[in-house]
Amino acid sequence: MVGALIVALLTAFFTVTPAHAADGQITGLAGKCVDVAASNSANGTPVQLYECNGTNAQRWSSPGDGTLRALGKCLDVASGGTADGTAVQLWDCNGSAAQQWALPSARDIVNPQADKCLDVTGNNSANGTRLQIWTCSGGPNQKWNAPGAGDSGGGSTPSGFVVSEAQFNQMFPGRNSFYTYNGLVQALSSYPAFANSGSDTVKRQEAAAFLANVNHETGGLVYVVEQNTANYPHYCDWSQQYGCPAGQAAYYGRGPIQLSWNFNYKAAGDALGIDLLNNPWLVQNDPAVAWRTGLWFWNTSTGAGTMTSHNAMVNQAGFGQTVRTINGSLECDGRNPGQVQSRVDAYQRFTSILGVSPGANLYC
Incomplete structure (x- = not known):
């Protein structure tokens, strides 16, 4: 009983x-x-x-x-x-x-x-x-x-994500098979507020903004790992007390926002409950882990900006602020307008696919 x-x-x-x-x-x-x-x-x-x-x-x-x-x-x-x-x-x-x-x-x-x-x-x-x-x-x-x-109401897809698998495939027609839609959907549970805050318009704008930046970072979801192997040994900061247990050259860029440096693998792993410091290869071997690292940066890091990319979209600061957070020190304020334009073009294309306006403040 x-x-x-x-x-x-x-x-x-x-x-x-x-x-x-x-x-x-x-x-x-x-x-x-x-x-x-x-x-x-x-x-x-x-x-x-x-x-x-x-x-x-x-x-x-x-x-x-x-x-x-x-x-x-x-x-x-x-x-x-x-x-x-x-x-x-x-x-x-x-x-x-x-x-x-x-x-x-x-x-x-x-x-x-x-x-x-x-x-x-x-x-x-x-x-x-x-x-x-x-x-x-x-x-x-x-x-x-x-x-x-309950997932099919409010204009969402059966997965609960505002981007359907068909729309995802339309956004990334030449993507690497590693970057699965199901892997992305699985990763959403780590940050339930992502693309799930505010109005339906804001939700779709945030999803489009994230995917547009991912598109730029990975060449259209083609690259899983950083292509310049000469850079690999540079991403180990031995001043950190935990060092680089996976090896000097183990912390190169991986995943949808190209996670790099031992301290970022440590921070992302701690936040996600995954030992990425000792096993950074999970980011290039498990699609859901890869997507989770991208969402970790998007939702928690202010990067080179003053706000997280999530907050920039939810609070309607504009797509330009997400660019500033992700790579503002190299691209914003006229440093590399071509790179910024590439991100904006993708964002406008993706918002069109999702049937939503891109909003204001597209540039940084």
């Missing part, structure tokens, strides 16, 4: 977000999908990570009772286990606590009975990697985009 009461209270505490909007896919590490192995509906069939393919084995729904269902059966913790490493599987829906799932705002998928998160075993993004439950750590292998019914 006490156990049932605890489960009921935990289930009530979390807001269950059913995964039944749009195509019903639940995406996670490396933009891959929660998948029923071999589309087999037999009891005990493993649930795994797999390349998204639009099949019914990846189409999840919920009737609003806390379950997640595919192929007519429920996502189930094997034998009702609560230990780290207990596998999840497909099983006849039976109303048990082993089949209850809750989705807090952090985009964990939690089994309240175990108080543990749906987890990709070994942080391995290979097709066929078994899913399990594990103590919630906030790692990328426990972050999921499970579209919910």
Whole structure:
């Protein structure tokens, strides 16, 4: 009785977000999908990570009772286990606590009975990697985009982001396949105020501003790492007490805003709960981590300016102030007007795609 009461209270505490909007896919590490192995509906069939393919084995729904269902059966913790490493599987829906799932705002998928998160075993993004439950750590292998019914209102997309996947692809037709839309959507949970503050116009303007600057920094989402390898050894500041444990030349520019320097990897990693100081390569190997570092800078750094880029857009200081924050010391006040124009052109193009005016104060 006490156990049932605890489960009921935990289930009530979390807001269950059913995964039944749009195509019903639940995406996670490396933009891959929660998948029923071999589309087999037999009891005990493993649930795994797999390349998204639009099949019914990846189409999840919920009737609003806390379950997640595919192929007519429920996502189930094997034998009702609560230990780290207990596998999840497909099983006849039976109303048990082993089949209850809750989705807090952090985009964990939690089994309240175990108080543990749906987890990709070994942080391995290979097709066929078994899913399990594990103590919630906030790692990328426990972050999921499970579209919910409430996400489709207010002009947003099924992911809750104001930019749809089709619009994203239109913005970046020649992008590197590393920069996935699903990776970006997963990263949004780290900074929920991003493109989600103010009016719909402001939300879209902020999304366009971020992506326009990213476009400039990466050559249209083409470059994952800094191209000038001669610069690599320069980004280690040995005066920092923690030094450069990954190596003198390990902290070169990576990701959508080209994170560089050991102290920036340390600060971003601390903020995101990821050890980027010792493993900076995560930024070039995990799309969601890469996008999170870009959002970290956008939402927390004043850079060469006087405000964060997020605040510049939300408070309507204008796109020009985001340029100042990101690279103002090299580009603004007439230092490199061609570079500024490149950013403004992209911003105007992206706001047009999103159907919103670019606003005032475009230049710095």
